[in-house]
Amino acid sequence: MTDRTILVVGTYDTKDDELTYIADVIRAQGGGVVTMDVSVLGDPANPTDISKHQVAEAGGHSIAEAIDSGDENTAMQIMAKGAATEALRLHRAGEVHGVIVLGGTMGTDLALDVCAALPLGVPKYIVSTVSFSPLIPPERLAADVQMILWAGGLYGLNSVCKASLSQAAGAVLGAARAVEPPARDRPLIGMTSFGKTVLRYMVALKPALEERGFEVAVFHATGMGGRAFESLAAEGAFAAVMDFAPQEVGNHLMGSTISAGADRMTAAGAAGIPQIVSTGCYDLVDFVGWQEPPPRVAGQEVHAHNRLLSSVMMTAEQRREMARTLCAKLARATGPSVLILPEQGGNEWDRPGGPLSDPEGLAAFVAEIGAHCPDGTRLIPLDAHINDDAFAAQVLEVFDGWIADGTVTR
Known part of the structure; x- marks a missing residue:
């Protein structure tokens, strides 16, 4: 089975344990991981492959701009633009073969932009506390996005949320291995x-x-x-x-x-x-x-x-x-x-x-x-x-x- 690399996205300053758990499950199944931090104020316990500074810069901004805006919505949109741009670059470069994004309402808002930026056929998983919620407008859903409810996961790891996180990790890796992208061999x-x-x-x-x-x-x-x-x-x-x-x-x-x-x-x-x-x-x-x-x-x-x-x-x-x-x-x-x-x-x-x-x-x-x-x-x-x-x-x-x-x- 050909190894596939998954982009794991989230706010590593507050969700480091959960995101690291997802990455560990993917690696344990033989997959590769690229980590992307979309935090604004805090810093992760350990460096990620793509830092929050790189994310902001990919969207033409800086972390300082996000902080100085004084508005969490504006700040997250800065990070969403950069994360979407960087995710697409990584996919086009062949460095990642699927993406999984973790979050509550803030993280889900960003996740929708990241998934929408990637073409059909790239596995896209959002693990969210508001999956399937009427909060999510249909027009923002990528054509082939998958969502898994982050049950019992608002704060910290536990056996309940691990059940969701582990399924999501296995699902995105399995999808990346099994997907048959559009052939484009005929018009x-x-x-x-x-x-x-x-x-x-x-x-x-x-x-x-x-x-x-x-x-x-x-x-x-x-x-x-x-x-x-x-x-x-x-x-x-x-x-x-x-x-x-x-x-x-x-x-x-x-x-x-x-x-x-x-x-x-x-x-x-x-x-x-x-x-x-x-x-x-x-x-x-x-x-x-x-x-x-x-x-x-x-x-x-x-x-x-x-x-x-x-x-x-x-x-x-x-x-x-x-x-x-x-x-x-x-x-x-x-x-x-x-x-x-x-x-x-x-x-x-x-x-x-x-x-x-x-x-x-x-x-x-x-x-x-x-x-x-x-x-x-x-x-x-x-x-x-x-x-x-x-x-x-x-x-x-x-x-x-x-x-x-x-x-x-x-």
Whole structure:
């Protein structure tokens, strides 16, 4: 088994025992360790591989600046910037193969920045007293971050917290040894969707695109999936995107906590990546099923998907607002952009006679798209439903044209 080296990050002035315990467990399993101190006021009992001074300087600041700020929030953000920068440098240099960060709320705030800085495929573990807490906004979670609750570990070592710390140490080392990073041996297509009960186009499109020499990654557009999609688009990982499920845009617009953030559906356009966009589930607002609907959609018809997830049907006016929002995002695209508009509906439940059918709302949305689609986006109205074979055929016609003219290369 090839040894892997793990970056162990924390405030060594106050959490030296716990961090050293994690490092010892990793070493006992045959792994290597690089230690990083992100303290501000105090000093560790023993020197770390990367000192707090090096961390602050990596972010363009100094420990003196952090102390002189007189504000713990400002100071920790200085350290977070430096820790994220240094962690990425170490990864790119091949010096570390995974990261584990320990902390309470302060340490977790920093940990989120460190993990977000590292690309997908690098094992990232946060051991925190607030793991899984609503304190943590979804938009700050890296696409493949793992969190373990630091139970009973607020102060000092004990048998309870050792159970958490040892699992985390073993998990990050095991992940670093087992991970199969993205191969990047074929150009990658990023696609958004939901399960086959509601959207089915990927069943036909994935094998068809693979036959053309492309790899296809389908992202579940329920908040975190959209975040992963956007982060990879921002990295330039995609040869093209097929963003057919923009529901997260509507979720954010209507105030749902199931959000991929305000920048959803912008990264590909900003990077100049060719994009084909459509309107799968545009008319639904997802919310946490065991909570009340967002105030903006309170009192509207609810479809319970399961005990975790429910959806609210948008009104005609909300659909118009959604249409304008989508068009405004497309207007910012710097690369080739096509909007395929299935005029017979955007999810399996909204077909005529279906439980979520609303012909007037659909007509309002279609008309608003037509009125506001930006000049730089090619609009293709399609007299079909998004789950019809005609939709997949239209997508492939556009994509094959891009291959033929060199917009997308194999």
